[in-house]
Amino acid sequence: MSESVDARQYAPATQRNRAPILEVLLEVLPPTGTVLEVSSGTGEHAVFFAPRLHPRKWIPSDPNPLALLSIAAWRSNFPADNLYPPIALDVCDRIWAIERDELPKPLSNLDFKRDEIVAIVNINMIHIAPWSACLGLMAGARRILPPGGILYLYGPFKQSGVHTAASNAAFDESLRSQNPEWGVRDLDEVVAVAQSQNLSLLKTYTMPANNLSIVFQMRSTI
Ligand SMILES: C[S@@+](CC[C@H](N)C(=O)[O-])C[C@H]1O[C@@H](n2cnc3c(N)ncnc32)[C@H](O)[C@@H]1O
Numbered sequence: 001m002s003e004s005v006d007a008r009q010y011a012p013a014t015q016r017n018r019a020p021i022l023e024v025l026l027e028v029l030p031p032t033g034t035v036l037e038v039s040s041g042t043g044e045h046a047v048f049f050a051p052r053l054h055p056r057k058w059i060p061s062d063p064n065p066l067a068l069l070s071i072a073a074w075r076s077n078f079p080a081d082n083l084y085p086p087i088a089l090d091v092c093d094r095i096w097a098i099e100r101d102e103l104p105k106p107l108s109n110l111d112f113k114r115d116e117i118v119a120i121v122n123i124n125m126i127h128i129a130p131w132s133a134c135l136g137l138m139a140g141a142r143r144i145l146p147p148g149g150i151l152y153l154y155g156p157f158k159q160s161g162v163h164t165a166a167s168n169a170a171f172d173e174s175l176r177s178q179n180p181e182w183g184v185r186d187l188d189e190v191v192a193v194a195q196s197q198n199l200s201l202l203k204t205y206t207m208p209a210n211n212l213s214i215v216f217q218m219r220s221t222i
Pocket of ligand 1: 040041089090125128
């Protein structure tokens with residue numbers, strides 16, 4: 001394949017939601033350390049957030065090979081010294097790529113220390129994946145995050161079992177018609193899974209377009 005082929009993909013929603021999400025991240029992320037982004041998708045968020053969250057470092061990830069190519073292409077176009085190359089990471093794996101003794105290739109060649117991960121950011125995944133992805137995400141967060149570490153989620157949620165907007169109900173229906181295992185999740189159920197994995201609900205933020213930012217914090221083990 002010619003090197004001039006541009007693998008960058010585009011998700012228009014990222015242009016609309018990135019500034020409001022950044023505002024929340026600046027408020028809730030620890031001031032230093034490494035942020036692991038789970039399900040980075042196109043990589044547009046990664047190249048926008050990394051330079052603006054300096055001195056924190058940012059590791060983008062996704063299980064989809066085309067997404068990994070897109071993230072790498074966005075990173076080549078907008079390099080930042082605190083943005084790592086993307087890694088293949090599926091939250092449903094019992095051990096995530098980042099936890100293995102032998103780190104995934106790009107990281108094993110770089111000055112990366114896994115205990116520097118202080119936060120996990122996950123945008124628009126748990127409703128576009130089976131429920132097992134939410135379970136895997138929370139289990140991984142428990143294994144990886146230190147006490148005080150942050151898990152940030154963004155997306156549409158039902159509250160007390162009810163959609164918060166007609167547009168979310170329609171979106172839910174369209175998701176389920178594509179895959180019966182997908183669908184807008186109920187916040188109470190997500191919080192219950194998080195709590196079972198030692199994560200406390202720290203704060204929720206109402207975001208534009210009927211989305212929420214949900215911030216969890218890893219409890220101390222003592
Ligand atoms: C709607 S896209 C969101 C991408 C990006 N975060 C954004 O907001 O544009 C959902 C992403 O979740 C990823 N995904 C689906 N199942 C996953 C899993 N089991 N583990 C990690 N990522 C997953 C997909 O590959 C896809 O990139």
